[in-house]
Amino acid sequence: MRYEEFTIEGRNAVIEAFRCGKPIDKIFILDGCQDGPIMTIKREAKKQNAIVKFVTRDRLDQMSETGKHQGVIAYAAAYEYAEVEDILRAAEKKGEHPFIFLLDNIEDPHNLGAIIRTANLAGAHGVIIPKNRAAGLTATVARTSAGALNYTPVAKVTNLTKTIEDLKKLGLWFVCADMEGTSMYKLDLKGPIGLVIGNEGEGVGRLVREKCDFIASIPMRGDIDSLNASVAAGVLAYEIVRQRMI
Template sequence: MKEEYREENTTSSRIEGRHSVLEALRAGSLIERLFVQKGCQDGPVLTILREAKKADVMVDFVPKERLDFMSETKNHQGVVAVLSAFAYSTIDDMFALAEKKGETPFFFILDGIEDPHNLGAIIRTANLAGAHGVILPKRRAAGLTATVVKASAGAIHYTPVAKVTNIVSTIEQLKEKGMWFVCADMDGELMYRQNLTGPIGLVIGNEGKGVSRLVKE
């Protein structure tokens, strides 16, 4: 059975071809994700992979058919890079925003939100709820693509979004800064009965699996 691919419509934020992708990496372009054809291990591709590692860019090795589907030029040469549609902030930026407003820090921590429309909606909700930022994991999660920016309905311009390597270690580091954490969970207690004052991080899990076991622990 032929595998079907469904990509969000962000072709304008893609770079195709080995030379173009390599130069984008060397120029420090905000690359969200790099897709490389499975089995490609020649010199130019290995150079691209080394540059991607230096830039801490997530790499997906995919079948040629997926790259063909993604490609606008139909000359991807086994490499397609998706650019971030918006610049990421840092967690320090979020603390600075809270301090500027004279408020205790309030962050959303997203544990594997995959749908870009959902991510955009959550960023919008975080802004309306007065959150000082949204934290995403680098892997197995949606990033700041054009669809996310559009779905946020402008909230992305007022709500810092940071990307971290590990959600668990980030939570531990934020605990050391005095933050407490609550987790949105179907088996939890009614939120209106909780004391949610003070510096709080709200953890929201994946659309299907919910919050991962390690994060809950």
Template sequence: MTEMIEGRNAVLEAFRSGKCVDKLFILDGCQDGPVRTIAREARKHDTIVKFVPKERLDSMSETGAHQGVIAQVAAYDYSTVEDILKKAEDKGEPPFIILLDNIEDPHNLGAIIRTANLAGAHGVIIPKHRAVGLTATVAKTSAGALNYTPVAKVANLRQTIDELKEKGIWFVCADMDGEVMYRQNLTGPIGLVIGNEGNGVSRLVKEKCDFTTAIPMKGDIDSLNASVAAGVLAFEIVRQRLSK
């Protein structure tokens, strides 16, 4: 399960063979013909392109022969938002989707996908920017859940929320200042939005949510790991669905 592809021919072939390249790293200032061709392919496939110094590429390289380009390839194929909705429809259940804002730790993403599967969520949605993709580490941490739980990657989380609202899904955002989760109705077609533990859900995404919910906490620190928070809230949704 390859995470990185190095060298000009190998990277170009990765694009042309249809591999899902999450990010392309190019040596800063490198503008020769072959590199321009690779960058053009990246734009065609809507891949994020980052120009980085030689030291960064050298530190990422496993072969020592990157030739100024390294592609980070998804270990698993992405699904679509439509795939997630179809999964709910096929099961005859109201959609339950987990949306992640700025989750950059692959262990957190893998653990959340595992939780999503066990809680019966129909899929996970991640943004294209400022987020980790489906790397081999994510796949391993998910403990096999990636084989069963669709993960969609979208260009704009806010726009996706708007589109899903039109389909009757409402959105609850995890936030320390929200109403305690036990006092809220978390049944029906729902999107649970989780942010990273440092900054939480970004303001613009939070504004798109219908309301915020909080996990009651008794300790001396004020935040849970993102994957733990996702687990606690996901299983409160499960509890409320079962009690209904």
């Protein structure tokens, strides 16, 4: 199911969006505002596990497209989020070992869209993103994915580390990209696998990295020291594809 409304402004509009079941990524509320409708919005946000940020009126004015935000702006997902179980079922339905992308705080929506596109083309069964400090499924992500969001399920989880632990119990192995790792050509990346890609600036966080079974480096011959996150995802994904085809 696709949602066409990405930015929702005004108290009644935001309350109605919650009541209609739209997947809300983030809500920005005027700091200090405590009236009835705002309290209702806070309650609904807590029920649905949406991120709430308190900001100044100037910030809301800058964000507003209509000039009538009434102290609240919500960002709705462009597409409905899947569950992790949906991704596992997609692999089972195809009779394949699960192949999942896990993105550790990818904040650039263009990178997120490009990675979802790569995931689809590489035959991955889905993508998992964290709730906090990460881009959600915005209109920009939808456009950059070039239609892949119609076919590749994306799940949002509260704790990426715990999700990795849970998937390990189901037999998945995890590999993350890092310059200090073993060359990807020397690793056995067949079987049920999760490919972990880190933040554009900081890479994979320490806690997530410690849960990975393999640390893979991508051979580089140039004068700079790192690849863009979406390019690194593509290079590693296609090494996994190559090994799965052997």
